[in-house]
Amino acid sequence: xxxxxxxxxxxxxxxxxxxxERCEVRGALTYGVTVFNxxxxxxxxxxxxxxxxxxxxxxRIRPHPVSDRVGYWxxxxxxxxxxxxxxxxxxxxxxxxxxxxxxxxxxxxxxxVRDGQVxxxxxxxxxxxx
Amino acid sequence: xAAVDSLPRPAERAxxxxxxxxxxxxxxxxxxxxxxxxxxxxxxxxxxxxxxxFGSMFPNGGWTNMxxxxxxxxxxxxxxxxxxxEFTVKEHLDPYGFDVAILTGQMVYPTVGMTNLDYAAAIxxxxxxxxxxxxxxxxxxxxxxxxxxPNDPVLAVEEIERLGDHPAVVGVMLPAGGRHPYGNxxxxxxxxxxxxxxxxxxxxxxxxxxxxTNPPTAAGFPxxxxxxxxARPQIAQAHTASLICExxxxxxxxxxxxxxxxxxxxxxxxxxxxxxxxxxVRDYTPWVKRLPSEYFRDHIRVGxxxxxxxxxxxxxxxxxxxxxxxxxxxxxxxxxxWDWDSPTSVAPDFPAEMRANIFGETAxxxxxx
Numbered sequence: 001x002x003x004x005x006x007x008x009x010x011x012x013x014x015x016x017x018x019x020x021e022r023c024e025v026r027g028a029l030t031y032g033v034t035v036f037n038x039x040x041x042x043x044x045x046x047x048x049x050x051x052x053x054x055x056x057x058x059x060r061i062r063p064h065p066v067s068d069r070v071g072y073w074x075x076x077x078x079x080x081x082x083x084x085x086x087x088x089x090x091x092x093x094x095x096x097x098x099x100x101x102x103x104x105x106x107x108x109x110x111x112x113v114r115d116g117q118v119x120x121x122x123x124x125x126x127x128x129x130x
Numbered sequence: 131x132a133a134v135d136s137l138p139r140p141a142e143r144a145x146x147x148x149x150x151x152x153x154x155x156x157x158x159x160x161x162x163x164x165x166x167x168x169x170x171x172x173x174x175x176x177x178x179x180x181x182x183x184f185g186s187m188f189p190n191g192g193w194t195n196m197x198x199x200x201x202x203x204x205x206x207x208x209x210x211x212x213x214x215x216e217f218t219v220k221e222h223l224d225p226y227g228f229d230v231a232i233l234t235g236q237m238v239y240p241t242v243g244m245t246n247l248d249y250a251a252a253i254x255x256x257x258x259x260x261x262x263x264x265x266x267x268x269x270x271x272x273x274x275x276x277x278x279x280p281n282d283p284v285l286a287v288e289e290i291e292r293l294g295d296h297p298a299v300v301g302v303m304l305p306a307g308g309r310h311p312y313g314n315x316x317x318x319x320x321x322x323x324x325x326x327x328x329x330x331x332x333x334x335x336x337x338x339x340x341x342x343t344n345p346p347t348a349a350g351f352p353x354x355x356x357x358x359x360x361a362r363p364q365i366a367q368a369h370t371a372s373l374i375c376e377x378x379x380x381x382x383x384x385x386x387x388x389x390x391x392x393x394x395x396x397x398x399x400x401x402x403x404x405x406x407x408x409x410x411v412r413d414y415t416p417w418v419k420r421l422p423s424e425y426f427r428d429h430i431r432v433g434x435x436x437x438x439x440x441x442x443x444x445x446x447x448x449x450x451x452x453x454x455x456x457x458x459x460x461x462x463x464x465x466x467x468w469d470w471d472s473p474t475s476v477a478p479d480f481p482a483e484m485r486a487n488i489f490g491e492t493a494x495x496x497x498x499x
Contacts, residue, residue: 052475058205085205087469 004119011035011111011118017042020079024057028122032057035111035118036093038080043093044120045082046107051098054086056106064090064099145227150477151489155499157433158334158390158462159218159231159272161265162200164210166237168264172256177249189243189341194355200236201467215268222465223271226473229490230271230499232300233261234334234390238277239305243341250279251289258293266298273497275301275332281309281342283319290320294327300497301330306362306392307337309344312369313376325382330497333369335362335391366392367400370430374404377417379429386496390433390462398452401426427454431496433462434488435471437479446479456484460493 004010012023017037024034024047032047034057049056060083063075081099082091090099096106110121163169166186170178180187195201202208208217223231238257241250254277266272276293278286286302293299302324310316312333324331338346338361345351346361348368366389379385404422412418418425440446453459464470473489480488493499 053472054475055205060204083204085203085468086472086475 009120042111044109044111049084050104054084056084059083059085146225147474149227150473153490155490155493156231156463157460160236161233169256169260172259188240191340193358203468215265239336240340242337243343247282251285273300275303286320287323290323301332305337306365307343311372313372321382330386332388363393363396374422374425379425388431431460435462435464437476456487461489
């Protein structure tokens with residue numbers, strides 16, 4: 001059993017979170033907290049979209065499509081962009097930033113692996129209420 | 131219209147979220163099937179065989195939407211075994227504490243573009259019977275809008291007369307795409323029947339540029355989905371101007387028209403211009419006896435979704451005042467679509483004193499709930 005401080009949440013064993021996968025702790029901080037494994041690096045986000053309150057972390061993970069001419073696509077940052085299930089906004093999993101609204105940013109948390117467990121520090125368990 | 135006391139009433143359950151208004155109505159709750167096979171029991175044999183042989187032959191538009199089933203949100207855990215009606219109750223009606231959800235369909239909007247008007251009418255009839263059996267019968271909070279084919283008003287009136295007396299039927303759905311602006315006299319028998327049965331006309335974005343309908347903009351066909359979405363308000367504006375200039379609300383003084391999913395920002399601009407020009411050139415249409423904005427406020431309501439998102443709360447409140455939102459706007463969720471607005475997500479956008487009307491009372495009056 002991993003020792004967890006009062007402001008920490010044990011998410012899952014690291015063995016259950018391979019690259020490209022995500023793991024959610026339902027109900028943590030009311031909305032749930034989700035950890036994403038991007039090529040071995042872990043990122044934790046609050047499952048609450050700062051735009052319209054959607055379950056952000058259950059959205060699709062997509063690349064970032066860009067273009068320098070009409071009718072042509074290039075795909076950057078494969079697997080790094082989270083699309084909210086409500087309204088489809090694009091978020092940077094690493095920073096929580098909305099790609100196309102600089103005022104909007106999802107809440108992020110420090111995450112580490114301790115004794116083979118993924119542990120998120122949620123900074124004093126501040127309850128977010130509506 | 132009387133309350134639907136004869137229908138099964140679900141167990142009272144405390145909503146998951148705090149109710150945003152004492153009486154909560156959703157004016158745009160989509161209902162859908164997995165496959166068209168579900169309406170086969172209600173469809174004439176010949177059409178069942180044609181669909182089996184050739185597919186449904188619903189005219190398509192060619193614009194993208196979302197990848198899940200029929201635009202369902204990507205976080206919705208739905209598959210071919212999901213009972214969509216039960217899912218809607220569990221995920222939408224119960225958690226937010228809705229008192230009424232107006233079912234607006236979506237599957238049969240493209241029938242407005244069909245060449246074969248008998249087939250279009252048969253699909254609408256089957257859709258309505260399926261709605262009664264598979265949705266209305268399952269929860270007393272569901273209310274139905276009748277799908278009809280506006281391009282054959284005689285058949286449309288027959289359908290209104292067939293089901294218009296059902297206590298759960300509160301409206302007639304006319305998708306925004308069509309062959310003429312909706313003030314045109316060819317449609318008036320539909321309005322006469324709707325008024326006779328105490329039904330409200332609901333116009334949802336849909337059907338534009340499919341089959342025999344007009345292009346979605348007067349400038350022509352949009353190329354991209356984003357561009358297509360921007361076409362919605364101008365279609366609603368054209369229908370609004372037509373309804374008022376053709377004297378529909380003088381001829382049918384108790385008729386109410388609810389537009390959904392057509393944006394709302396255009397309301398103040400159109401009405402300011404409409405009133406000003408009426409003072410100058412009303413003599414060409416003297417049967418338009420009052421300021422156009424007065425007809426609008428008395429007869430037309432507009433769904434809130436997609437909720438406007440100007441830069442600041444102050445800008446939003448200025449707009450809501452200009453649009454007389456406490457009289458003209460009705461809450462619409464667009465559930466279960468990806469671009470929906472939940473009650474709790476948009477309630478903070480409205481001044482507290484407007485919420486009871488926008489989230490329920492205005493719709494209660496418009497649909498005689």
